[in-house]
Amino acid sequence: MGRLAIIGGGAAGLAAAVTAARELRMLGVPGDVAVYEADERVGRSILATGNGRCNFSNARIDAGAYRNAAFVGSALGALTAGSDPVHAFFADLGLVWREEGEGRLYPLANKATSVLDVLRAAAADFGVREACGRRAVRIDVPDRPGGRFHIRFADGTVGHADAVVLATGGRTARELLPEGIGFAAARPVLGPLRTATDVVRHLNNLRVRCAVTLAGPDGAPKAREAGELLFRDYGVSGIAVFNLSRFAEPGDRLLVDLLPQMPEGDCAGFLHARRRRLSADGRPLSREAFLRGMLLPAVARAVLEEAGLAPGAPFAKRDVPTLAAALKAFPLEVRGMGDERQCQVRRGGADVAAFDPRTLEARAVPGLHVVGEALDVDAPCGGYNLHWAWASGILAGRAAATRLMGSDDVAQGEGR
Ligand SMILES: Cc1cc2nc3c(=O)[nH]c(=O)nc-3n(C[C@H](O)[C@H](O)[C@H](O)COP(=O)(O)OP(=O)(O)OC[C@H]3O[C@@H](n4cnc5c(N)ncnc54)[C@H](O)[C@@H]3O)c2cc1C
Known part of the structure; x- marks a missing residue:
């Protein structure tokens, strides 16, 4: 009976386990599919996603x-x-879902537990073994063609397998990969950004609807996102910022467009017309009053300060170009990632060049597959990262099952 060891019982590992065990069952091929998980339960990472x-x-x-x-x-x-094979995979497991804005898919029951429940139930039905509290520390690759992998665990035990799927996520240790596979130390991305704090500390917890351009130190735009931005005392947060954080480097600037619906060329005309309208009845019109009803007061003060316009002074015609520039490109200097605990993925991991994209199998180590965030793949918010975890897990699970179908019946069991 062939053995498949899946290291890591998160999204990609469970998708690989269900796929492999299901293929073997459907073809009537005996096989042992085990998920080794460091935590005391599988799937905890799935439960934390999408705010639960x-x-x-x-x-x-x-x-x-x-x-x-x-x-x-x-x-x-x-x-x-x-139809999308990831969606077909979940439909086959019984999951029902609905679509929210920008194509985001959530389980109909609106709980991450629905997703984990269907995965675990299928894994159990197809005979997948869950081995929790088992942290893999090293994988010894076969020393001859047709030989077995030896997986060493932190508790001193050793597992043996004909094929291995490494699904240990963004914190994958270099030591788990054989030498010769490129590896980039991972760093958290897809999270809040730390900026110069002189402006933002006065705006803590305020939200604005805006468009944000990330520009390099030379001013060249690197990426642009629209949506809600949340000011924090250390910087900025929100989905638009999370997505930009994948490209941001210290020294870059965020240029916040506070009038995103308005083409840049129309902004000065809009401000002139507003000035005429608000001063038509003879009321005094300070710069602060000019922005009242348009921006939150604290945001208005920050914009005026950025533009070098004293808030209490009368709003003059000559102020229009300066104010228009500050409203369309309110600048914040990036200092680095903000609160790393909020980051959703880690950039880095195993170099994709070492793997066949059709099977996620290491080109130099037949039978070893690396999937999900353990590979140097990441994506914006919106379901993309989990989609990759499932898709890569399915591909590796299929390929590993095919390998097991051809493996000899030389099971060794586990020992110390
Ligand atoms: C707060 C938060 C919210 C998120 N929300 C979303 C979302 O809504 N949509 C989306 O698409 N993405 C979301 N993500 C990203 C998504 O969760 C990950 O991209 C995805 O879980 C990666 O899947 P994975 O299987 O590669 O890794 P993981 O799901 O992290 O699983 C890795 C597993 O391996 C185990 N493990 C690690 N090392 C070892 C070892 N040495 N031995 C044995 N086991 C080990 C871990 O305990 C873990 O169970 C979110 C991430 C976070 C942090």
């Missing part, structure tokens, strides 16, 4: 949005055509 609701996929997945987009495009293309 699990934005598990997106209706409009675009491979171009991923880091290492060509590799991801080949991998997603290798899943069967027709």
Whole structure:
């Protein structure tokens, strides 16, 4: 009986386990599929997603949005055509979902537990073994063709397998990968950004609807996002900022457009017309009063300060170009990532160049697959990261099952 060891019982590991065990069951091939999980239960990472609701996929997945987009495009293309195979996988498990804004998919019951429940139930039905509290510390690759992998655990035990799926997520240790596979130390991204605090500390917890451009030190735009921005005393947060954080470097600038619906060329005209209207009845019109009803007072004060306009002075015609510039590109200097505990993924991990995108199998180590966030793949918010975890897990699970079908019946069991 062939053995498949899946290291890590998160999103990608469970998708790989269910896929492999289901394929073996459907073909009537005996096989042992085990999930080794460091935590005392599988799937805890899934429960934390989407604020407990699990934005598990997106209706409009675009491979171009991923880091290492060509590799991801080949991998997603290798899943069967027709309806999205990740969605078909979950439909087969019984999950029902609904679509929210921007194609985000959530389970109908609105709870991440629904997603984990269908995965665990299928895993149990197909005979997957869950081995929790088992932290893998090293994987010894076969020393001869047809040989077995030896997986060493922190508790001193050793497991043996014909194929291994490494699904240990963004914190994957370099030591788990064989030498020769490129590896970039991972750093958290997809989270809040720390900025110069002179402005933001006066705006803590205020939200604005805006568009934000991330510009490099030379002023060249690197990325743009629209949505809600949340000011924090250390910087800025919100989905638009999370997405920009994937490209941000210290020294970059965020240029916040506080009038995102208005083309830049129309802004001065709008401000002139507003000035005429608000002063038509002879009321005094200070610069602060000019922005009243348009921006939150604290935001208005910050914009005026940025523009170098004293709030109490009368709003003059000559103020229009300066104010228009500050409203369309309110600048914040990026200092680095903000609260790393809020970051949703880690950038880095195993170099995709070492893997076949159709199977996620290491080119130099047949039978070893690396999936999910353990690979150097990440994407914006919106269900993209979990979609990758499921998709890569399914591909690796399929390929590993195929390998097990051809493996000899030389099971060794586990020992110290
Ligand atoms: C707060 C938060 C919210 C998120 N929300 C979303 C969302 O709504 N939508 C979305 O698409 N993405 C979301 N993400 C990202 C998403 O959760 C990850 O991209 C995804 O879980 C990665 O799947 P994975 O299987 O590669 O890793 P994980 O799901 O992290 O699973 C890795 C597993 O391996 C185990 N493990 C690690 N090392 C070892 C070891 N040595 N031995 C044995 N086991 C080990 C871990 O305990 C863990 O169970 C969110 C992330 C966070 C942090």
